[in-house]
Amino acid sequence: MPRETMTPRERWLAVLTRKEPDRVPMDYWATPEASENLVRHLGCANLTEVFDRLHIDAVAHVGPQYIGPPPNDGEDIWGVRHRMIQYDTGVYSEAITHPLANYASVEEIDANYRWPSPDWWDFSMIPQQVAAAGERPIRGGGSEPFLQYCVLRGLEQAMVDLIESPEIVEYGLGKLFDLSYEMTARIYDQAPGQVMVTYIAEDMGSQESMLFSPAQVKRFLLPGMRRMIDLAHEAGAFVFHHSDGAIRPILPTMIEAGIDVLNPVQWRCKGMDREGLKRDFGHLVIFHGGVDNQYTLARGAVEEVEREVADNLRILGEGGGYMLAPCHNIQAVSPPANIVAMYETGYALGWT
Numbered sequence: 001m002p003r004e005t006m007t008p009r010e011r012w013l014a015v016l017t018r019k020e021p022d023r024v025p026m027d028y029w030a031t032p033e034a035s036e037n038l039v040r041h042l043g044c045a046n047l048t049e050v051f052d053r054l055h056i057d058a059v060a061h062v063g064p065q066y067i068g069p070p071p072n073d074g075e076d077i078w079g080v081r082h083r084m085i086q087y088d089t090g091v092y093s094e095a096i097t098h099p100l101a102n103y104a105s106v107e108e109i110d111a112n113y114r115w116p117s118p119d120w121w122d123f124s125m126i127p128q129q130v131a132a133a134g135e136r137p138i139r140g141g142g143s144e145p146f147l148q149y150c151v152l153r154g155l156e157q158a159m160v161d162l163i164e165s166p167e168i169v170e171y172g173l174g175k176l177f178d179l180s181y182e183m184t185a186r187i188y189d190q191a192p193g194q195v196m197v198t199y200i201a202e203d204m205g206s207q208e209s210m211l212f213s214p215a216q217v218k219r220f221l222l223p224g225m226r227r228m229i230d231l232a233h234e235a236g237a238f239v240f241h242h243s244d245g246a247i248r249p250i251l252p253t254m255i256e257a258g259i260d261v262l263n264p265v266q267w268r269c270k271g272m273d274r275e276g277l278k279r280d281f282g283h284l285v286i287f288h289g290g291v292d293n294q295y296t297l298a299r300g301a302v303e304e305v306e307r308e309v310a311d312n313l314r315i316l317g318e319g320g321g322y323m324l325a326p327c328h329n330i331q332a333v334s335p336p337a338n339i340v341a342m343y344e345t346g347y348a349l350g351w352t
Helices: 010-015 032-042 047-054 106-112 125-133 145-153 155-164 166-190 214-234 250-259 274-281 302-315 336-348
Strands: 058-060 082-087 091-096 137-141 198-201 240-241 262-265 288-289 320-324
Touching: 010 137, 010 320, 032 047, 032 336, 047 336, 058 125, 106 166, 106 336, 125 166, 125 288, 137 166, 137 214, 137 240, 145 155, 145 214, 145 288, 155 166, 155 250, 214 250, 250 274, 274 288, 274 302, 288 302, 302 336, 320 336
Parallel strands: 058 137, 137 198, 198 240, 240 262, 262 288, 288 320
Antiparallel strands: 082 091
16 A cells, blocks of 8 residues: 555645655545444544544634624524424434525615624634644635525525516525635634635535526625635635535536636536546546435445545546545435445545
């Protein structure tokens, strides 16, 4: 086995700058339940030991602490109530109230709703978080406003708004982008030049097609995303763009806007075949993810996981520009043996 010559941070930076790393970096995304299963399976004390055991180059996240007005009982800082939903292998939090759902105009929202302020967070601990990250790459700041807009308006109403109430969409996303921008800028101020990647996201695809028209992306999302992208680049950070699903039609637009990394590469979705993505966009964007989380990790045999990792390294990793990771959070239904196989195969075959 070759010998490692880079730290996780150096390995990420090499790929991001189109230089040759000692091996392909490997990242980790999982639900708490899946992580608990993996820690137990490997007999480790915690995830840090898992990362060391499996040679995972996981990022360290930095961010502020909330110190703002206490929310009302049972609500979060946005005025949203949640309930915990049990399913076969875990639990998740679901919004059950939508504080902007019943307003019919921008004027009503402006008069009756209090938007969170960046002053509600304390950013002073970020230098300590950076120091604690050690040799790991650092991620901080970013935006995903339409996700929060859906929580505030309700998913169905949020999608209807794109057609029937575009002025409310522009107003709401403007508020959310402004908050993300100011909070991200304050993170950069606390850690100048230390944040390597900033997460600028929006889920724009389903399994079969786009969730938004190109015109809607360009009207509602792209102006704010460009502003965030420019902020990240001015701070020396790389833009990590997450968008689930069949998003090939919008990729040229997002690449032109300045994204550096594309995640999660759900290659089983329509139009997202790995060969085509690598051929058409591999010289323009870094690929992150690509290990299928719908079938392969969740239901496939160990041999299928090993084969898929080898295929990703061969296809997406040809000539560089690839970071191995699951295509979204590993779920608790995924056997720990499959997760181990993903990283052990990546470590065995990922040397450059």
